[in-house]
Amino acid sequence: MNLALRDIRHRLGRFVLTCVGLALLLGVVLSMIGIYRGIVADALQLVRLADADLWVVEGGTQGPFAESSRIPKDARETVARLDGVAEAGVLTFQTAEASYRQRKIRLYVVGYEIGRLGGPAQLAAGRAIARSHYEMVVDIRSGIPLGETVRLGTKTFTVVGLTRGRVDSGGNPVAYLTLKDAQELQFELDGAAARNQAARGQGANLNQVNAVVARLHPGVAAESVAQTVRRWKHLGAVTQQGQENLLVSSVVDRARKQIGMFTATLLLVSAVVIALIIYTMTMDKMREIATLKLIGAPDRTIIGLIVQQSLALGGIGFAFGAVLIFLGADFFPRRVILLPGDAAALGAVVIAVCLLASLMGVRYALKVDPAQALGG
Amino acid sequence: MEALVQLKGLAKHYGEGATRVDALRGLDLDIHAGQVVGLLGPSGSGKSTLLNLVGAIVEPSAGWMRLDGEVVYDGKWTRRDLRRLRLEKIGFIFQFHNLIPFLSVSENIEVVLDLVGQGRAQARARAQELLDYLEVGEHAGRRPSQLSGGQAQRVAIARALANRPRIILADEPTAALDSERAGIVMDLLRKVAVEQSAAVIVVTHDEKIFDRFDAMHVLRDGRLTA
Numbered sequence: 001m002n003l004a005l006r007d008i009r010h011r012l013g014r015f016v017l018t019c020v021g022l023a024l025l026l027g028v029v030l031s032m033i034g035i036y037r038g039i040v041a042d043a044l045q046l047v048r049l050a051d052a053d054l055w056v057v058e059g060g061t062q063g064p065f066a067e068s069s070r071i072p073k074d075a076r077e078t079v080a081r082l083d084g085v086a087e088a089g090v091l092t093f094q095t096a097e098a099s100y101r102q103r104k105i106r107l108y109v110v111g112y113e114i115g116r117l118g119g120p121a122q123l124a125a126g127r128a129i130a131r132s133h134y135e136m137v138v139d140i141r142s143g144i145p146l147g148e149t150v151r152l153g154t155k156t157f158t159v160v161g162l163t164r165g166r167v168d169s170g171g172n173p174v175a176y177l178t179l180k181d182a183q184e185l186q187f188e189l190d191g192a193a194a195r196n197q198a199a200r201g202q203g204a205n206l207n208q209v210n211a212v213v214a215r216l217h218p219g220v221a222a223e224s225v226a227q228t229v230r231r232w233k234h235l236g237a238v239t240q241q242g243q244e245n246l247l248v249s250s251v252v253d254r255a256r257k258q259i260g261m262f263t264a265t266l267l268l269v270s271a272v273v274i275a276l277i278i279y280t281m282t283m284d285k286m287r288e289i290a291t292l293k294l295i296g297a298p299d300r301t302i303i304g305l306i307v308q309q310s311l312a313l314g315g316i317g318f319a320f321g322a323v324l325i326f327l328g329a330d331f332f333p334r335r336v337i338l339l340p341g342d343a344a345a346l347g348a349v350v351i352a353v354c355l356l357a358s359l360m361g362v363r364y365a366l367k368v369d370p371a372q373a374l375g376g
Numbered sequence: 377m378e379a380l381v382q383l384k385g386l387a388k389h390y391g392e393g394a395t396r397v398d399a400l401r402g403l404d405l406d407i408h409a410g411q412v413v414g415l416l417g418p419s420g421s422g423k424s425t426l427l428n429l430v431g432a433i434v435e436p437s438a439g440w441m442r443l444d445g446e447v448v449y450d451g452k453w454t455r456r457d458l459r460r461l462r463l464e465k466i467g468f469i470f471q472f473h474n475l476i477p478f479l480s481v482s483e484n485i486e487v488v489l490d491l492v493g494q495g496r497a498q499a500r501a502r503a504q505e506l507l508d509y510l511e512v513g514e515h516a517g518r519r520p521s522q523l524s525g526g527q528a529q530r531v532a533i534a535r536a537l538a539n540r541p542r543i544i545l546a547d548e549p550t551a552a553l554d555s556e557r558a559g560i561v562m563d564l565l566r567k568v569a570v571e572q573s574a575a576v577i578v579v580t581h582d583e584k585i586f587d588r589f590d591a592m593h594v595l596r597d598g599r600l601t602a
Contacts, residue, residue, distance in 0.1 A: 001483065001490040010478030010519075291474045294433065295535070296463025297491055298456070371433045373474055374424060374547050 003292075003301070004308035007285070015313070018277055022317030025273065026350060027324045029266045031332070033342050034325065036259040038335035043169035043247050046108070047240070050091060050118045052213035053222045054079075055243050059234045063243060064093045064210040065169075066250045071235060073179075073209045076116075082228060084220035089117030090209040092182045095172060099151040100144050107142065107175040108168035109152070111182020117213050120176050126161035132178050137161035139173035152177075153185045169252060171334040179209070267349060275357035278310045282361035286368055293370035306361045307354075314354035318347055378445070379406035380542055380575040381430060385439035387598075388425050399425040401598040402439065409542070409573040412566055412588065414580055417595035423579045424547075426595065430577065431466055431545050432458040444542045463491055467536030467574075471548035473528040475520035481507065481531050482516040488538040506534040510564060526557035533564055537572070544568065546578045555584050562588040 008015050047065060056079050058069040073090055080088040092111035097104050112118040114129060120137050126146045129135040136157040138144055150157050157177070166174040177185065183206045216222060222239040229237035238246065282289070289302055322343055329336040386403040389396055400422045407413050417423050428434040429441065432448060441448045444465050448458075462468075475484050482503045489499035507513040510530040512523075520528055529549060536544055546565065550558035562585050569576045578589070586592065594601045 001487055001496075003478075003487070006483070007478040287474065288476045288478075291470075291476065292487075293459075294431070294462065294468055295488055295491070296459050297487075298459060301491070369433075371424075371428050373468070373470060374427060374431075374433075 002308070003305045004312065007281075007305065008309060008312060011281075019313060019316045019320060022270065022273065022313060023320030023324060025266065025270050025321070026318050026346070027321035029263055029270070030322055030325045030338065030343065030346055031329075031336055032259050032263045032266065033346065034329060034336035034338045035332070035334060036256055037337035037339060037342065039169060039255050039259075040248060040252050041337055042167050042171065042335055043252050044244055045166065046168050046174070047243050047247050049110075049121070049166060049174070050089075050213045051121055051215065052089075052117060053216040053220075053240050054085075054214040054225055054229075055238045055240070056212040056214065056229055057210075057236045057238065059232075059236045061236055062246055062250070063236075063238050064091075065243070065247050069210050069236075070208045071210075071212065073207050075209075075235060076212045079212050079214050079229065082214075082225060084216050084225050085214045086217045087117050088212055088214040089113055089119075090179060090212050091118045092179065092186060092210045094182070094186050095168075095170075096152055096175075096185060098142075098175070100142075100148065105142055105144070105150075106172045107138065107152070108170075108172045109175050109177055109182055109185060111177050111179040111186075111209075113179045117215055120161065120163050120166070122163070123161045124164040126159070128161055129176065129178055130160070133181055134158060135160045135178070137163060137176040139163045139166040139175070141165075141167060142173035142175070155181065155185070157181070165335075167335065169247070180206070183208070267353060270350070271353045271357050274310060274314060274354055275360050277313065278306060278358050278361040279364065281309060282306055282365050285365075287373065289365050289368045290370050290373035293368065294373040299366060302365050303362050306365055307358045310354045310358035310361070311351065314350045314357075318350045322347075379442075380409045380444055381405070381407040381577070382442040383430070383439070384441075386426075386429060386436050386441060387438040388422075388429060388434065389437050398598050400429070400436075403598075403600060405593065405600065407575045407577060407591075409575055410569050411590045412562075412569050412576040412578065414578050414586065414589035414592040415595065416580065416592060421595040422598040423595055425598075427545055427547060427577070427579055430543070431468065432461050463488070464539055465542050467539070467541035467544040469529075469532050469536045469544065469546035469549045471551050473520070473525075473532035475528055475531055475535070477520055479520075480516070481512070481518050481520065481523070484520065484531060485535050485538050488535055492539060502538065503534070506537055507531070510534050525552050526560070529553060529557070529561055530564070533561070533568075537568060540572060542572075542574050544574055544576045546576065546580075548580055548582070549578060550580065550582045550585055558582060558585055559588075 055063055057063040058071050061067050061069045063069055076088050076090045090113060094109050096107055096109050098107050124140055129137055134157050136159050138159055140162045144150060144159050146159055146162060148159050226237035226239055229235050326338055329338055383403050383405040386400060388400040389398045391397055415423055429436055435449055485503035485506055486499040489502055504516060507516050510533060512527050512530045550561050565576050568574055
């Protein structure tokens with residue numbers, strides 16, 4: 001006879017409410033893991049969107065995703081002529097605030113040369129940039145529809161194409177501009193500042209880019225080409241894998257630690273909550289436990305009653321929480337990636353937490369004296 | 377005929393030295409099968425201690441005890457053996473029936489049979505048989521909270537009888553009942569004692585059932601005075 005199930009049925013309302021509370025808590029834990037996965041995926045996507053095998057950056061730096069990197073634009077021709085390089089392109093990266101219908105939207109602007117490596121590979125709607133000025137391809141997450149105009153810096157751009165799922169590691173939608181537009185956005189000053197600079201005899205330097213990306217012929221080792229580039233002292237080179245590792249370890253690492261700490265804290269809170277609930281539920285049944293012991297119930301029956309309830313609480317709470325987060329993942333402002341492996345790992349942790357949490361209740365129940373069932 | 381419950385020089389004390397309390401002092405008592413015995417005494421006289429000793433819940437400090445032919449506490453008894461003894465040979469009836477609220481009336485009886493390893497169908501049939509015997513068969517599917525005091529006490533008696541115990545210990549079984557229902561409960565205990573050849577020990581203060589016992593023993597300061 002399953003006593004745990006019967007007790008749950010007897011106090012169903014209280015049990016369900018407790019499960020809902022726990023579900024929300026475990027849902028938050030799962031969403032934290034999903035948010036971390038999302039940050040990593042967004043960061044990697046940013047570095048993968050150029051579809052390159054090699055990144056050529058400013059010598060002594062780790063590239064535009066980790067620190068400032070400026071190299072001359074003509075480095076592209078130099079890299080393109082290297083043995084093993086199939087094609088090369090130049091890229092600029094910057095974060096800019098755009099104005100769209102009195103709304104400020106933060107965009108991650110990527111400048112690229114039309115027809116060369118680094119532009120948006122797949123579009124969700126519209127077309128690629130065809131004119132050398134004032135056209136933009138932007139991610140759908142920006143909320144800007146096709147054909148709309150956006151004010152960026154001192155210029156107005158028309159959205160001609162839309163991408164899907166292209167955001168930076170901070171969750172900002174990516175906007176593609178031509179290299180020239182992006183350079184002007186980055187280096188040209190407005191009004192009085194521009195006049196002041198001209199009076200000093202200084203103009204905007206439109207010959208600078210942040211990185212050169214290269215695609216190699218099949219079978220060519222990226223590291224050997226990188227070593228060739230590194231011999232030129234003023235340039236540095238990082239393979240695609242190296243760039244991804246760098247991004248995860250430098251940019252995402254702190255977020256990973258932060259979220260890891262938060263997740264661990266939430267799991268601890270869940271453990272305390274489960275332990276308290278199970279302990280209270282056990283105390284409520286003190287007389288029944290004493291009676292069961294008196295009529296001859298073995299310890300395993302009493303332990304089973306408590307542990308099964310604890311597992312049911314954790315299991316149902318976790319299942320509710322997982323369903324809630326799987327259904328609601330798309331409503332989060334940032335990407336939430338829920339992997340079955342992560343859910344299974346959390347499920348295993350929850351089971352372990354439930355077993356640990358039930359120990360306090362079990363200890364209490366085993367101490368109950370059967371004589372307590374006798375007398376008033 | 378050998379007594380079903382034999383107590384010889386049974387003593388129990390709690391604490392040591394200045395804090396020592398002698399709850400029972402060398403008690404001798406024989407109770408035979410078919411007997412319904414009353415145990416009286418003021419608070420602190422040792423009634424509960426005696427019930428706990430015969431119920432194999434606490435160990436005596438001195439003396440010995442034979443239950444249904446077996447000498448208990450001879451140094452070889454483990455906690456598990458005592459639990460088994462309670463499960464198979466002793467039935468308990470409580471003042472406030474102590475039915476398990478999250479089980480139905482029938483399940484409160486089935487749980488005892490489940491503990492000795494009886495199959496579900498068999499346990500259900502036995503529970504129904506007992507409930508019918510105690511004239512509460514129509515309440516089998518109800519929760520204990522839906523029963524009157526008298527009905528709940530009958531269910532508690534049914535639970536105590538589930539394993540056909542040879543010894544029934546009842547702690548103030550009629551305290552919460554009116555005279556008529558108290559009489560019915562005592563009639564039932566008598567019926568069980570005779571039909572199942574069991575010994576029934578009733579701890580009570582309830583004067584309205586004093587005339588229902590084969591023998592009455594009065595405890596005072598840990599000793600039998602009558």
